[in-house]
Amino acid sequence: xxRKILLVNDHIEGLANIDVYRRNGGYAAVEKAxxxxxxxxxxxxxxxxxxxxxxxxxxxxxxxWSFLAKPPGVPRYLVCNAxxxxxxxxxxxxxxxxxxHSLIEGMIVSSFALxxxxxxxxxxxxxxxxxxxxxxxxxxxxxxxxLGKNIMGTDFSLDLYVQPGGGAYICGExxxxxxxxxxKRGNPRIKPPFPAVVGVWGCPxxxxxxxxxxxxxxxxxxxxxxxxxxxxxxxxxxxLISASGHINKPGVYEIELGLPVEEFIYSxxxxxxxSEGRSLKAVVAGGSSVPVxxxxxxxxTAAGEPRLMSYESLSDGGFATGxxxxxxxxxxxxxxxxxxxNLWNFSRxxxxxxxxQCSPCREGTGWMEKILHNIESGHGKVTDxxxxxxxxxxxxxxxxxxxxxxxxxxxxxxxxxxREEFEYHINNPEKVKDPRHCEKQPFVRKAQxxxx
Amino acid sequence: xxxxxxxxxxxxxxxxxxxxxxxxxxxGEIVPPTMCYYSSLEGSGGYCRxxxxxxxxxxxxxxxxxxxxxxxxxxxxxxxxxxxxITSPELLEAxxxxxxxxxxxxxxxxxxxxxxxxCDLQNLGFAHGKEESRYDxxxxxxxxxxxxNKIQLHMTRCILxxxxxxxxxxxxxxxxxxxxxxxxxxxxxTYIEQAVDNxxxxxMIDVCPVGALTDKTFRFKSRVWFVNPxxxxxxxxxxxxxxxxxxxxxxxxxxxxxxxxxxxxxEFICNDCRFENKKIENWVVExxxxxxxxxxxxxxHYEQYNQLKAQIEKQRARLANGETPDIGDISLRT
Numbered sequence: 001x002x003r004k005i006l007l008v009n010d011h012i013e014g015l016a017n018i019d020v021y022r023r024n025g026g027y028a029a030v031e032k033a034x035x036x037x038x039x040x041x042x043x044x045x046x047x048x049x050x051x052x053x054x055x056x057x058x059x060x061x062x063x064x065w066s067f068l069a070k071p072p073g074v075p076r077y078l079v080c081n082a083x084x085x086x087x088x089x090x091x092x093x094x095x096x097x098x099x100x101h102s103l104i105e106g107m108i109v110s111s112f113a114l115x116x117x118x119x120x121x122x123x124x125x126x127x128x129x130x131x132x133x134x135x136x137x138x139x140x141x142x143x144x145x146x147l148g149k150n151i152m153g154t155d156f157s158l159d160l161y162v163q164p165g166g167g168a169y170i171c172g173e174x175x176x177x178x179x180x181x182x183x184k185r186g187n188p189r190i191k192p193p194f195p196a197v198v199g200v201w202g203c204p205x206x207x208x209x210x211x212x213x214x215x216x217x218x219x220x221x222x223x224x225x226x227x228x229x230x231x232x233x234x235x236x237x238x239x240l241i242s243a244s245g246h247i248n249k250p251g252v253y254e255i256e257l258g259l260p261v262e263e264f265i266y267s268x269x270x271x272x273x274x275s276e277g278r279s280l281k282a283v284v285a286g287g288s289s290v291p292v293x294x295x296x297x298x299x300x301t302a303a304g305e306p307r308l309m310s311y312e313s314l315s316d317g318g319f320a321t322g323x324x325x326x327x328x329x330x331x332x333x334x335x336x337x338x339x340x341x342n343l344w345n346f347s348r349x350x351x352x353x354x355x356x357q358c359s360p361c362r363e364g365t366g367w368m369e370k371i372l373h374n375i376e377s378g379h380g381k382v383t384d385x386x387x388x389x390x391x392x393x394x395x396x397x398x399x400x401x402x403x404x405x406x407x408x409x410x411x412x413x414x415x416x417x418x419r420e421e422f423e424y425h426i427n428n429p430e431k432v433k434d435p436r437h438c439e440k441q442p443f444v445r446k447a448q449x450x451x452x
Numbered sequence: 453x454x455x456x457x458x459x460x461x462x463x464x465x466x467x468x469x470x471x472x473x474x475x476x477x478x479x480g481e482i483v484p485p486t487m488c489y490y491s492s493l494e495g496s497g498g499y500c501r502x503x504x505x506x507x508x509x510x511x512x513x514x515x516x517x518x519x520x521x522x523x524x525x526x527x528x529x530x531x532x533x534x535x536x537x538i539t540s541p542e543l544l545e546a547x548x549x550x551x552x553x554x555x556x557x558x559x560x561x562x563x564x565x566x567x568x569x570x571c572d573l574q575n576l577g578f579a580h581g582k583e584e585s586r587y588d589x590x591x592x593x594x595x596x597x598x599x600x601n602k603i604q605l606h607m608t609r610c611i612l613x614x615x616x617x618x619x620x621x622x623x624x625x626x627x628x629x630x631x632x633x634x635x636x637x638x639x640x641x642t643y644i645e646q647a648v649d650n651x652x653x654x655x656m657i658d659v660c661p662v663g664a665l666t667d668k669t670f671r672f673k674s675r676v677w678f679v680n681p682x683x684x685x686x687x688x689x690x691x692x693x694x695x696x697x698x699x700x701x702x703x704x705x706x707x708x709x710x711x712x713x714x715x716x717x718x719e720f721i722c723n724d725c726r727f728e729n730k731k732i733e734n735w736v737v738e739x740x741x742x743x744x745x746x747x748x749x750x751x752x753h754y755e756q757y758n759q760l761k762a763q764i765e766k767q768r769a770r771l772a773n774g775e776t777p778d779i780g781d782i783s784l785r786t
Contacts, residue, residue, distance in 0.1 A: 168634065185631065190498040190526050356612060356631070356638030358499050363553035366636040370589045387586055394549030397520040398501050 002269060003230060005218050005238045006211065007254040010098045016133060018140040021101040027146060029217030033109045034154045037220070042113035046216060048224030050236035055081055055172075055209030056287065056327040058311045061216075067196040068114055069204040077205040078116040079181065080107060080213050082123040082130075083165050083172040086287035087349055088329030091240035092210035094252040096123075096130050099214075100137035104160065106213035108146065109220055111158050114206055118159050122177050125167040134162050169353035173401045174207040176355065187357045188401035209327075211240055232258030235310035239328055246334035248272035261285075261307045261314075262299050265332060278334040282417070285314055286326020288346045289406035291413030292339070293323050319413065338438035340425050343414040344372040350407035361404040364395040368411055375422060378429030385415055385422055454531040455512075458482055458505075459539045471524035471535055472503055476714065481760040482537050485547075485576050487554070487661050488613035489525035491716055496618050497525035500611065501550045502576060506543045509534035521546055541771030544580070544764055551580045556587040557636065558662070559608045567663030569676040572715060573611065579757050580764065594639055599629065600647035602668055602727055603657060607639050610664035616640065616656040623652040623720055640664065651690055654726040658709050658717050669727055670698075670706040679705050683738040686729065690722035696741050697732075704730045713744040 014020045021027070033042050047062030068076060080103065084092040096103055103121070111119045123131050138160055141147045149157045163181055165171045171180040175189035178200050199205020215237060219227045228236045235257040244250045247265070249272040255264065264270045265280065274280050283298040284290060301307055302321035307314065314325045333342065351369040356362045368391055371384050392408040399405070415422060421443050425432045434440070453464040456474050459482040465474045473491075475483045484505055489497030497503075504521040512532025521543060524535070536543060555577060562568040594607035612631065617640070620627035629642040642648060648656070656665050679698040686693045698706040707726045709717040729735065 170634075190523065351635060354635040356633070356635045357614075358501050359550055359553045359611065360501055362612065362636050362638070363556055367553075367556060367587065367589075391549075394546065394553070398504060398546055398550065400498060400523075 003238060003256045004254045005230070006095065006102070006214055006240060007099075007252075015099050016097075016101070016137060018101060018137065018144060021099075025221075026101055027105055029220040030105055030108050030146060031152060033112055033220050034152055034156055039113045039115055042109060042216075042220060045219055045224035046113070049219045049227035050224075050231075050234060051212065051215055051219060051227065052235070052311065053209060054211035054215070054239065054327070056086070056289070056324075058325060061208060061212050064196070064208070065114060065206060067194070068206055069197045070115065071204070075118065075201075075203050076114055076116050077200045077203060078107065078111045078114050078119040079174075079177065079200060079205055079207045080119070080121040080210055081172060081174065081177055081207050082121050082127070082210045083169075083177060084127075084210070084327075085124055085169040085172050085353075086289065086327050086329055087346065088242065088244055088284060088331040089287045089327045090242045090244075091252050091328055093127060093130060094242075095210060095214055095240065096127075097133060100134050101141070102214045102217065103134070103210055104137055104141050104147070106216045107160055108151065108158055110206075110208070110213050110216050112156055113216075116206075117157060118161070120181060120200070121160070121162045122171070122181055123162055123164055124171075125164045128164065131162055131164050138162065168355070169349075170355040170401070170403060173403065176401065177207060178205065187355050188403075190400055230256055232308065232310050233312055235312060235325075239309070239325070241309070241328045241330050243271050243330045243332070245330075245332035246275045246278065246337065247332045248275050255309055257308075257310045258313075259309045261309055264309055264330075271330075271332065274332065274334050276334075278336060280332065281335045281337055282333040282339065284329070284331040284333075284410075285323045287329030288331070288349065289402075289409060290324040290326040291319050291322075291409050292417060293321075293413075294417045297321055297417070298323075319409070320416070323413075335442040335444070336439045338376075338443070339414055339418040339421050340372070340376050340432075341435070341438070343410060344369070344376045346410045347372050347407070350403065354403060354407070358400045358404070360395045361399045361407065364391050364404070365407045367391060368407070372411075375425050376432070378425070378433045380422075380426040380429070382423075382426055384426065385419065389415055454529050454533070456529045456531075456533045456535065458535045459537050465529060467528075467531075469529055471505055471507075471522070471527050471529055471533075472497075474529050475505075475524065475535075475537065481763060484524045484537055485572075485580065486525060486714070487572055487576065487611060488615060490615050490618070490659055491714070492718055492720070493615060493618040493622060493659070496613075496615060498523045500554070500613055502547060502554070502580075504543065504547060504550070506536040506540045507533060508536050508540075538760070538763055538767060541767045544767055545771070547580055548582060551576055552582065552586070554611050555581065556585070557592040557608075558611070559591060561609070565606075565609065565663040566666040566671060566676075567609075567660075570715075571663060572661035575757065579760050592636060597641055598647075599642050600649050600653075602654060602723065603648060604666045604668045604671055605640065606664050606666070607641075608664075609662045610640055611662055612638060612640070613661055615659040615661070616665055619652070619655050619659055619720075620648075623655060624650045626650070651722045651724070652720060654723045655709065655717065655720045657726075658711070658720075661715075667706055667708075667726075669730070673705050674700055681741040681743060683710070683741045684735040685738065686725065686735050688722060688725055690724060692719045692721070693725060694719055695721055695725055695735075697735060697737070702732065704732060704735075710741075 009024050043065050051061045052058045170176045171186040173188045176186045180186035195205045231237050238254050241253050266273050280295040282294050284292050302317045311325050315322045347369040351365040354361045354365045374380050392412040395404045396408040458475050484503035486503045487500035503524045505524045507518040509515040511530030599605045628646045632641045657667050679700050682697045684697045696708050697704050709721045
């Protein structure tokens with residue numbers, strides 16, 4: 001199960017240098033695609049590979065590419081979404097920092113497949129040092145003729161630009177990203193029209209995550225059919241997981257999809273178990289936006305089957321007893337974690353990051369944060385929990401972009417699975433006044449045998 | 453022509469028409485309320501979410517329902533689309549939620565607000581809002597900004613509909629104001645405290661659905677229901693010159709553009725007409741203006757809203773009893 005694709009060479013010193021990268025098989029996919037394949041053939045390989053978007057939604061990348069409108073005489077664009085801002089997710093940073101050329105190679109091959117002559121990497125402003133690494137790598141690629149006019153002597157030309165963002169989570173939403181890239185306020189656009197029809201500068205655009213694009217050269221090299229054999233069912237290939245929280249070995253791990261969650265948490269090859277020998281309380285499996293799951297539901301599904309790290313298995317049971325793979329931000333909580341404080345922290349983030357364009361998200365995120373702050377600091381009311389659930393319902397699905405949903409899901413799921421802990425906070429205001437109360441005296445949660 | 457059914461009423465519209473436009477064609481209380489959409493401003497709408505509707509069948513070809521409520525002002529109709537507005541209790545509940553969100557940080561200072569009586573938010577709150585508030589935190593406040601001697605900005609009342617931004621983009625030579633900051637502290641403001649001063653800037657007042665932008669020359673002079681609206685025109689080189697004069701006795705208290713039954717201006721007027729010509733000899737008076745829109749200043753006051761409110765209460769009661777909504781109930785069309 002320990003197959004590596006994206007990070008197979010990441011132990012090599014100086015991989016960010018183009019010569020080292022090429023000595024280790026780099027840019028072979030560019031040569032193969034540009035010299036022996038047609039753009040449609042590359043798209044076909046990606047379709048066959050079953051590669052799904054690694055940014056969070058898990059939409060098949062090949063399908064997304066085939067939706068791209070191709071009106072004659074209109075330029076098309078490929079945009080790489082490197083605005084990785086989800087709390088708990090840091091996989092793209094590692095990839096770009098260690099192996100910037102794999103992203104550039106992916107951009108060249110993907111742009112070739114899509115017919116883009118200009119492509120952008122939109123990177124979050126906080127990753128300024130990563131931007132410098134990328135720009136250095138791009139300059140190297142221009143020098144050896146892998147970017148610019150007539151790449152490798154073929155008639156394919158590509159210009160690649162890196163654009164830093166100003167530091168807003170909302171600019172990771174694809175239409176918000178496009179607005180920001182155009183130099184406007186990063187408000188998400190109303191869809192339809194989708195970016196595949198009207199995107200950057202009003203032209204057809206594909207927006208893909210860093211990890212998705214970095215996987216494309218490997219698919220070209222090994223063929224889509226071979227790639228599809230890795231993984232399990234419709235979750236093909238490998239996925240980078242950013243593991244953090246109360247574990248012995250936090251970090252970025254590449255896993256083959258289908259790895260049991262239990263093995264991922266407890267195996268020494270991955271997280272290495274819960275820190276300080278404590279017990280597992282909860283896991284947020286795919287970045288802060290996805291529903292939290294308590295220990296018994298993350299290790300086994302409601303039907304009693306072992307839970308696997310795959311799109312299907314993690315979402316088994318819907319939101320009642322399941323979650324989502326999301327962007328792979330795997331946050332582990334031990335028994336000392338205060339779930340109320342954790343949720344307040346998440347809500348504070350969404351309150352701060354809402355763009356303020358549509359009313360449910362603008363007003364609702366702030367409202368939820370204020371209520372949660374009250375509960376956490378010992379000023380909660382019994383009616384607050386039902387009110388929070390109702391606010392979630394009113395936000396979810398009623399907003400322009402998924403930020404509203406992302407703000408509502410953690411709140412709904414924390415209350416669904418950890419209601420007694422919230423009630424404890426409301427009923428014992430004196431005990432929870434100390435912010436470190438859960439570390440001193442962990443709140444012991446009764447395992448639910450039949451979660452509703 | 454596309455066939456579309458809204459709340460059980462069928463109509464035919466041109467392809468490319470939005471659900472909202474189709475509903476307005478039918479008329480009556482099935483028309484979704486709007487706070488940010490403005491037909492004469494390109495690209496407006498989609499922000500406030502009050503006009504959401506449920507699409508229970510996407511089209512004749514693909515009759516699957518849409519998973520989420522959609523903003524009717526920005527969603528084009530498909531042939532055979534079936535839309536539910538006031539016949540869907542879940543949707544009315546979702547809309548009540550949006551109204552609640554719009555109101556939690558609104559100061560509700562209607563007794564001292566110049567917009568009271570012709571305020572879209574008042575009308576919306578009356579028809580779709582709930583009586584009690586569940587929000588017990590201090591309301592949001594902003595530092596006061598002076599944006600010139602003609603227009604008064606009250607940021608606390610703003611619902612961020614972006615209409616005034618679109619006016620500045622589409623009617624004036626250069627936009628000097630816009631939305632600053634983000635999230636619930638986003639505000640309408642000018643760049644480095646610049647005054648908003650150009651020939652068409654006064655239209656920001658007319659498009660503002662709430663009392664965030666009001667006329668400084670009319671400020672605190674009278675409640676709108678004590679002034680008499682009268683159609684008038686003058687020869688103007690900058691605009692059509694067709695306006696409404698608001699008389700108090702023989703004195704002109706205010707000049708505004710003409711609004712249609714959806715509370716929208718079709719012919720924008722210039723600042724000369726609006727602010728500089730307050731003498732009766734400057735105008736050719738046409739006669740009393742009939743206010744068609746539903747508000748305190750129209751002749752039948754809130755009559756239509758009362759009918760709508762009764763409908764909504766009925767549907768809510770159905771939801772509470774676990775019954776399905778009754779499409780045959782829509783008989784109160786005007």
